[in-house]
Amino acid sequence: MRFGCMSAACMVMVLMPALALGAKAAAGPAATQPSVEQWGVFDQSFPGPATGNPFVDIELSARFTLGNQTVTAGGFYDGQGQYRIRFMPGGQGQWNYVTQSNCDQLSGLTGSFRCVAATGQNHGPVRVQHVHHFAYADGKPFVPIGTTCYSWVQQPDEIEERTLASLRASPFDKVRMCLLPGKQPPLFYPYAKDDAGKFDPSRFNPDFFHHLENRIEQLGRQGVEADLILFHPYHKGEMQWFDEMDDAGDDRYLRYVVARLSPYRNVWWSLANEYGQVKNKTDADWDHFFQVVESADPYGHLRSIHNAARIYDSNKPWVTHASIQNGSAVADFGRAVLYRELWPKPVVYDEVCYEGNIDRRWGHLSGREMVERFWFGTIAGTYVGHGETFSNPQKISWTSEGGELMGQSPPRLAFLRKILESGPPEGIEPIDETYQTHVGGKAGEYYLVYFGTEQPTTWKFALPRDPPNKNALTEGMQFHVDVLDTWNMTITPIERVFTTDKLVESVFPAVDDPAIPLPGRPDIALRIERIK
């Protein structure tokens, strides 16, 4: 079906024989775009029909080729008679492209650009690596220290700028954020209104997306991944229908979003927040949405879905990692690892209640509790997300609107991030998790022993054998020990070398059975690194 070409604007083009004959050089801007960084954004606009409903009528995509490699990227209508193709090149060299469309004016347009090496903080998109962990496309490990600011891109500019500044000064390298408006009317809506003043689910609002894309780009420059929440159950009033679009409307929304946003390397897809509470959507719908996103996104950005009421099956092949809401699962030893054992995928406890002081039981964790939850998750080989809900005169909260961080946890999470980024690049694995719930690390090389609220004054050196890696740790290895105060952010080296002695059941003590003095406070951990 070539609806688009029946529109008046397109008909004009069909009548111009020179342009109707297959390949046509794209408009000027392509020539002026000299080069694009690997994993940067190639962005090219084309004029086209503005009449009818281009969001529905016109199909547009482009085939990008580099040597033997061909990638098809979706295009989209950007309003005011402008169409746009965006593309994230994954390899360096000369890329050529040709457009396809059901509108002749937009079909067969060609162009090319040179893709050059990434610079600075551009490490490419984040992928799963080492089964339960993450790394950028260039191999640099990515340690998610995430936070949530649901509606931060729907605020006055002044607040959004403060949010960006707060993130810059924070340890957070991933932010969960919604596209669709929540309970409060936003400044921008993703949909346009029809002549009767009602939102039209078949017409997007390009201004909303321009603003959003600018914020996603800014996050990217700051080294923050944008974990984009595509659906949620919080619509009220005139936004209620965002929850209740028909199947075509849902798919159109997903395809438009993916075409526009997937070329930004720092995008992750979170199919929904609290998906089980979105009315009128079954698990089959969520399976379908995952598949729409997976097939529309040529870059394979990370895909997850966030639970309430029920937990989506993370074994399904289109789920790249589990995104779990459960504060209890990281509130003590031995819990977080249980989910990790089920799925050969990363587990991110993305909502674990919030640091704050509001009168809701999910909104008044102490900073200490928040930090502790990160450590419980860490030693279990999983990841944890932060959130913050302090009541304040401005009546905005970090997790809802952004603004300033007020809590005590962020500097301590920066300390944790520093520890992890200087740890094994493969990430922290649980070590003998059924019997040694205090210990994570890399068998034979690196261990974190965490005590939580326990206040030991001494610790007898003993490293557990890792059952699946029985030979990784042996007698006669030498280790250095640092005492970490996870709250006061200090690292105190122990000035002696610990040499593993003979195995006793499943644990290696050290020669002379030395005891390490500890400060008798909570929030203490040990970092134990092999030196020989």
Added chain:
Amino acid sequence: MRFGCMSAACMVMVLMPALALGAKAAAGPAATQPSVEQWGVFDQSFPGPATGNPFVDIELSARFTLGNQTVTAGGFYDGQGQYRIRFMPGGQGQWNYVTQSNCDQLSGLTGSFRCVAATGQNHGPVRVQHVHHFAYADGKPFVPIGTTCYSWVQQPDEIEERTLASLRASPFDKVRMCLLPGKQPPLFYPYAKDDAGKFDPSRFNPDFFHHLENRIEQLGRQGVEADLILFHPYHKGEMQWFDEMDDAGDDRYLRYVVARLSPYRNVWWSLANEYGQVKNKTDADWDHFFQVVESADPYGHLRSIHNAARIYDSNKPWVTHASIQNGSAVADFGRAVLYRELWPKPVVYDEVCYEGNIDRRWGHLSGREMVERFWFGTIAGTYVGHGETFSNPQKISWTSEGGELMGQSPPRLAFLRKILESGPPEGIEPIDETYQTHVGGKAGEYYLVYFGTEQPTTWKFALPRDPPNKNALTEGMQFHVDVLDTWNMTITPIERVFTTDKLVESVFPAVDDPAIPLPGRPDIALRIERIK
């Protein structure tokens, strides 16, 4: 293919025209079997060919009909020229049957029997009920208090009789038990040897099965479910090949076992023990085995698989309940519930380490720890299994060979069973599990509050609201409280009525905010029942 009919014995029958023409009355015994209880075993033998390899050559089944209901049951060769059809009737009335076979002698035989009401302790097979719980076919709730005696049916009679006597005196109503021999050579092997003295994977040993069936029947009469473990990774020496049969051998084994054993109402299928350690079997193999069992078993007995190394995906439709090996998951508050939240199926922590005193870390739980694990599982709405490994002069241990129970936990588990069997028939559900990890029950009606090793001397009455059942508990309800000592097995009523007051955040205190005195010992629980 009608291999069987090429055998000499069968050829004779083919030559007898009167018998070759369709329906034939079955041999005498059918007439002498006046009636069978509902969920009892109808068992009929037929003479047939004994030459060739009847286990491979002859196919036999029977179609049983009661009114509009038709059930096809597999038949099997029982040695010495005898074939057998067994059937568990699920409804009362006159059942008629007709056999099918690729051997004419065994095909088209007909008969009938009357199925009468179940009596005594016959409640039918156990099914899943109320999503996470179990009940017999007649609706009586089944509370699994399971144990494990891997090789108890491969011991001298004297030991096996002691095992049965121990079970009779115990609270255990489910026993996990292996079919295939383990590390020690058994008295009976499920396979026969060939002329060269080597086991033949294409010939079963009916004597092995007669013995096993007798034991399964005895368990049934004692009210014990037989959780039959079909594969395991523990074969050594000349039994090694049990692990390494080809696909046809595996399927033949499963079909033979299911044909013989599925008519016993107390059978459950555990596809494997520590399935991840069975060499040469992939997850696709286990999927297939589940499907073979599911399609061969006309009664839909419960199906699970027990993990090591990796955990099978309990979302798969042929899994009726999760059978989890993980002692840590029931060693503290807030753990067991995590798996339960994933699957709309019962979760049974079937191996949680063993009460005992052997020098293996999985084999020296104290009785107290074992009881505690059952309670941690219970308040999370899950079930727990017992095991026991005491060193003793006889060098047999309960969990390996059976014999006598020596531990301290069984009487306390009997106390728990009594509590549960007098509790809500729907089973114990977690109540507000993310915030109230000490509490399980039935919202608004019945609560168990468990303190584990904590030793409180007082408890302020407060019942949490159940988020999915917000209106189940309200102000003004009246409750009775019993203090349970889960170790000393005492029930101490509190002589006052507790009336719920206004909701405070998510908890209902009682009017006058009363505090309940507690003994300041570990192992205390509260039973709180609505009286008005």
